[in-house]
Amino acid sequence: MEIHVKNDPVVAIVGVTGAVGAEFIATMDKRAFPVRRLKALASARSAGKTVDFRGQKILIEELNERSFDGVDIALFSAGGGISRKFAPIAVKAGAVVVDNSSAFRMDPDVPLVIPEINAIRIRDHKGIIANPNCSAITALVPLWPIHKANRIRRVILSTYQAASGAGAAAMEELLESTRASLDGRPFTPKVIPHPYAFNVFSHNTAVDPETGYNDEETKVIKETRKIFEDDRIAIGVTCVRVPVLRAHCEAITFECERPISEDEVRAILAKAPGVRIVDDRQKNYFPMPIDASGQDDVLVGRIRKDLSDPSGHSISMFVSADQLLKGAALNAVQIAELLPQRVMA
Amino acid sequence: MEIHVKNDPVVAIVGVTGAVGAEFIATMDKRAFPVRRLKALASARSAGKTVDFRGQKILIEELNERSFDGVDIALFSAGGGISRKFAPIAVKAGAVVVDNSSAFRMDPDVPLVIPEINAIRIRDHKGIIANPNCSAITALVPLWPIHKANRIRRVILSTYQAASGAGAAAMEELLESTRASLDGRPFTPKVIPHPYAFNVFSHNTAVDPETGYNDEETKVIKETRKIFEDDRIAIGVTCVRVPVLRAHCEAITFECERPISEDEVRAILAKAPGVRIVDDRQKNYFPMPIDASGQDDVLVGRIRKDLSDPSGHSISMFVSADQLLKGAALNAVQIAELLPQRVMA
Numbered sequence: 001m002e003i004h005v006k007n008d009p010v011v012a013i014v015g016v017t018g019a020v021g022a023e024f025i026a027t028m029d030k031r032a033f034p035v036r037r038l039k040a041l042a043s044a045r046s047a048g049k050t051v052d053f054r055g056q057k058i059l060i061e062e063l064n065e066r067s068f069d070g071v072d073i074a075l076f077s078a079g080g081g082i083s084r085k086f087a088p089i090a091v092k093a094g095a096v097v098v099d100n101s102s103a104f105r106m107d108p109d110v111p112l113v114i115p116e117i118n119a120i121r122i123r124d125h126k127g128i129i130a131n132p133n134c135s136a137i138t139a140l141v142p143l144w145p146i147h148k149a150n151r152i153r154r155v156i157l158s159t160y161q162a163a164s165g166a167g168a169a170a171m172e173e174l175l176e177s178t179r180a181s182l183d184g185r186p187f188t189p190k191v192i193p194h195p196y197a198f199n200v201f202s203h204n205t206a207v208d209p210e211t212g213y214n215d216e217e218t219k220v221i222k223e224t225r226k227i228f229e230d231d232r233i234a235i236g237v238t239c240v241r242v243p244v245l246r247a248h249c250e251a252i253t254f255e256c257e258r259p260i261s262e263d264e265v266r267a268i269l270a271k272a273p274g275v276r277i278v279d280d281r282q283k284n285y286f287p288m289p290i291d292a293s294g295q296d297d298v299l300v301g302r303i304r305k306d307l308s309d310p311s312g313h314s315i316s317m318f319v320s321a322d323q324l325l326k327g328a329a330l331n332a333v334q335i336a337e338l339l340p341q342r343v344m345a
Numbered sequence: 346m347e348i349h350v351k352n353d354p355v356v357a358i359v360g361v362t363g364a365v366g367a368e369f370i371a372t373m374d375k376r377a378f379p380v381r382r383l384k385a386l387a388s389a390r391s392a393g394k395t396v397d398f399r400g401q402k403i404l405i406e407e408l409n410e411r412s413f414d415g416v417d418i419a420l421f422s423a424g425g426g427i428s429r430k431f432a433p434i435a436v437k438a439g440a441v442v443v444d445n446s447s448a449f450r451m452d453p454d455v456p457l458v459i460p461e462i463n464a465i466r467i468r469d470h471k472g473i474i475a476n477p478n479c480s481a482i483t484a485l486v487p488l489w490p491i492h493k494a495n496r497i498r499r500v501i502l503s504t505y506q507a508a509s510g511a512g513a514a515a516m517e518e519l520l521e522s523t524r525a526s527l528d529g530r531p532f533t534p535k536v537i538p539h540p541y542a543f544n545v546f547s548h549n550t551a552v553d554p555e556t557g558y559n560d561e562e563t564k565v566i567k568e569t570r571k572i573f574e575d576d577r578i579a580i581g582v583t584c585v586r587v588p589v590l591r592a593h594c595e596a597i598t599f600e601c602e603r604p605i606s607e608d609e610v611r612a613i614l615a616k617a618p619g620v621r622i623v624d625d626r627q628k629n630y631f632p633m634p635i636d637a638s639g640q641d642d643v644l645v646g647r648i649r650k651d652l653s654d655p656s657g658h659s660i661s662m663f664v665s666a667d668q669l670l671k672g673a674a675l676n677a678v679q680i681a682e683l684l685p686q687r688v689m690a
Contacts, residue, residue: 154653158503158596160545160587174543175527182524198519199635200505200587200594202647202663207626212607212649214629221652236653236661238596242505242545242587249545251503251583251596262557281552284559290544302547304557307566308499308581316581318547 011336012039012071012095014063014086015078017046019168019246020100023329024075025053033333041067042078068093073336076100077328091127096339098129098332102215105130105223112226115334116274117144122338129335132227133219134327135159135239138248140227141298141326142319145272146265147228150256155224156236159203160249161216162289163241164323166192166204171245178243196243203239214239247289248327249320259312262303274326275300287320295322296330356681357384357416357440359408359431360423362391364513364591365445368674369420370398378678386412387423413438418681421445422673436472441684443474443677447560450475450568457571460679461619462489467683474680477572478564479672480504480584483593485572486643486671487664490617491610492573495601500569501581504548505594506561507634508586509668511537511549516590523588541588548584559584592634593672594665604657607648619671620645632665640667641675 011028015021021042028035040051040060047062061067063082068074068090076083076090077100087097087104104110111121112130114137122129132140139157146152163174173191180187181197194201205215213221216239225231242249269275278287279301287299298321306314321327356373360366366387373380385396385405392407406412408427413419413435421428421435422445432442432449449455456466457475459482467474477485484502491497508519518536525532526542539546550560558566561584570576587594614620623632624646632644643666651659666672 156501156598156651156653158583160505160585178523179527182520182527193629194633195635198588198590199633200589200665201633202629202631204629207629209626211652212626212647213652234653234655236598236651236659238503238598238647238661238663240505240594240596240663243543243589244545245543249585251585253501253581253583281554281557284538284547284549284552286547288539288544288546290540302557302583306501306581307556307558308501308579310579314581316583318583318585320545 008034008036009072010037010039010070011035012041012068012074012090014041014074014076014082016040016051016060017042018077019164019171019324020077020328023324024077024333025051027325027329027333029054031333031337033337039067039071065089068095071095073098073339075332075336087128096125096129097127098131098335100131100328100332102133102219104128105132105219106226112223113335114140114227114331115338116141117227119338122335131328131332131335132223133216134165134248134323135161135216135250136220136223136227137327137331138298138319138321139220139250139252140224141274141321142269142272142300142317143252143254144228145268146254146256149268150258150260152233152254153257154234154255155252157250157252158238159240160242160244161203161239162244162246162248162323163196164246165248165327174243174245198243200240200242203241244289245293246324247292247320247322249287249289249318251316251318253306253314253316255309255314257313260315262305262315265303265315265317269300269303274298277301279303286318289320292320292322294325296325297321298326353379353381354417355382355384355415356380357386357413357419357435359386359419359421359427361385361396361405362387363422364509364516364669365422365673368669369422369678370396372670372674372678374399376678376682378682384412384416410434413440416440418443418684420677420681432473441470441472441474443476443680445476445673445677447478447564449473450477450564451571457568458680459485459572459676460683461486462572464683467680476673476677476680477568478561479510479593479668480506480561480595481565481568481572482672482676483643483664483666484565484595484597485569486619486666487614487617487645487662488597488599489573490613491599491601494609494613495603495605497578497599498602499579499600500597502595502597503583504585505587505589506548506584507589507591507593507668508541509591510593510672519588519590543588545585545587548586589634590638591669592637592665592667594632594634594663596661596663598651598659598661600654600659605660607650607660610648610660610662614645614648619643622646624648632663634665637665637667639670641670642666643671
């Protein structure tokens with residue numbers, strides 16, 4: 001299937017009132033993404049309200065089967081169920097879908113794209129391009145240039161994930177439950193299954209009763225293999241939520257096929273797109289969520305030899321990236337930016 | 346040197362107004378630790394105030410060179426400088442010192458004791474027994490019984506550390522900075538070098554400019570080898586603070602010399618002293634700081650095969666323990682409890 005995206009496309013945002021939806025708009029604005037017309041789509045609950053886009057008030061419409069008539073690009077971030085139902089409808093109407101849900105990521109017909117890594121896969125799309133999981137994006141942007149230079153055969157990573165990955169309501173619940181805790185008031189969680197104020201908990205996706213891995217962890221493993229096009233890469237991952245609003249951190253240890261030094265890693269990452277090194281040992285200044293929030297780059301620091309591997313093949317590092325930007329909206333808009341270029345060429 | 350501790354000892358607490366000092370008192374009370382008389386010692390700033398102990402108001406005295414006359418057991422938690430200066434004075438006065446600072450931990454003449462692991466080393470003391478680092482204790486209580494059954498040759502761990510490890514002032518700063526953040530007020534950190542509200546940062550101890558490891562990480566590595574009496578165990582560690590008040594979490598992956606299954610690990614830990622398994626995959630209920638706070642046990646869950654090691658030698662798990670209790674005051678009081686027993690035997 002060949003889909004032509006016009007130079008100034010009509011863009012639909014599905015889930016425009018969500019945490020990622022708001023960042024789709026802000027990111028398109030910031031990057032001067034050419035938009036002929038914006039269609040703001042959401043559930044019936046939000047229909048009739050407006051969103052601001054480039055000085056205009058855009059009326060929010062209820063998502064329905066006719067929503068995509070005349071739409072060139074549809075950015076979806078309204079959960080897997082909505083994507084499964086409406087993305088094929090959008091494609092049939094002639095749109096290219098960039099989907100932030102996990103619905104199509106592992107579909108062999110759907111490219112799973114981080115532009116810094118595999119922009120070339122966009123050409124294979126049949127109407128839908130999937131945006132990867134935020135924890136995967138955060139790890140893979142810095143790991144990819146290393147993998148290209150010296151194949152990574154094993155990764156062990158632990159995440160420190162923000163509330164934003166569970167949506168705007170989870171961010172609000174973190175704030176509200178923290179306020180209640182400080183005031184000594186009781187608080188009953190509604191969005192997150194555990195008390196969130198001053199607490200840490202294993203990721204709130206379902207846990208496979210057999211393997212003990214939760215869905216978030218399984219996504220990181222499977223999506224890494226698909227994006228790297230390397231089925232052999234061995235990944236151990238622990239996904240954890242921390243009381244932070246919108247940027248994830250990850251402690252990553254990786255092992256390469258050949259010995260690798262921290263200086264080599266630093267040299268590779270200094271030139272890597274989408275990466276900013278923040279690694280000041282003297283000032284004890286390393287990647288932090290408050291610094292990554294609102295930033296496009298994945299911040300990378302604490303680059304050092306993994307002392308548990310005397311063979312010299314392993315490096316540890318600590319990274320942080322904005323879950324709503326590079327982990328979601330920015331990556332999707334970057335994909336959308338590459339669509340017209342391809343067709344114009 | 347042979348020191349006789351009486352059945353109902355005179356106990357001195359050095360740093361009685363600190364976060365750990367308060368837990369020394371609470372723990373001795375809870376465990377009905379026999380105390381003939383309590384001496385409450387602190388800096389000049391706190392002298393003249395009182396602390397409550399078993400229905401009595403104990404006057405806080407300023408620590409000085411005569412403070413230990415007649416003292417049988419001295420529990421120190423006032424920083425390495427105070428320990429280095431006053432622990433030898435206490436020993437000279439006839440006391441046994443249980444020191445919570447890092448001052449003497451790696452001294453070959455000083456036993457470094459976690460009672461569940463190496464209580465037997467208490468007999469070797471020459472007046473000072475060191476309490477290990479809290480991150481080390483949290484990992485080692487569950488790792489030791491596994492190590493005994495099937496030697497652990499490699500550990501990779503990432504911590505999620507609470508404010509309490511940096512003292513009562515850091516706990517207060519977490520609360521105050523969070524309140525300011527929620528109110529939209531500016532806040533200048535005084536105790537912690539980074540903004541703490543809704544943030545995560547690499548551990549605030551000094552970073553070795555050569556290796557890139559911070560002091561907390563180096564302590565975990567060195568203390569593990571000393572306590573396990575195993576110089577070959579390879580450890581990679583990343584220490585990170587999260588906005589939590591008083592319980593640490595750790596994501597731990599370990600590799601054994603022989604293959605090991607998650608069922609074997611679970612069976613070992615079910616019988617392990619100081620460990621409670623919290624591992625409900627169906628309810629997504631695993632160790633959390635709010636559950637570990639105020640508890641004696643190290644909570645252990647997410648016990649599962651490390652998917653990055655196809656050889657079947659590696660297991661991952663997630664643990665949480667109260668930094669002020671098992672990570673500090675409880676472990677020290679447990680050591681003190683074993684002193685009279687030895688002399689009575």
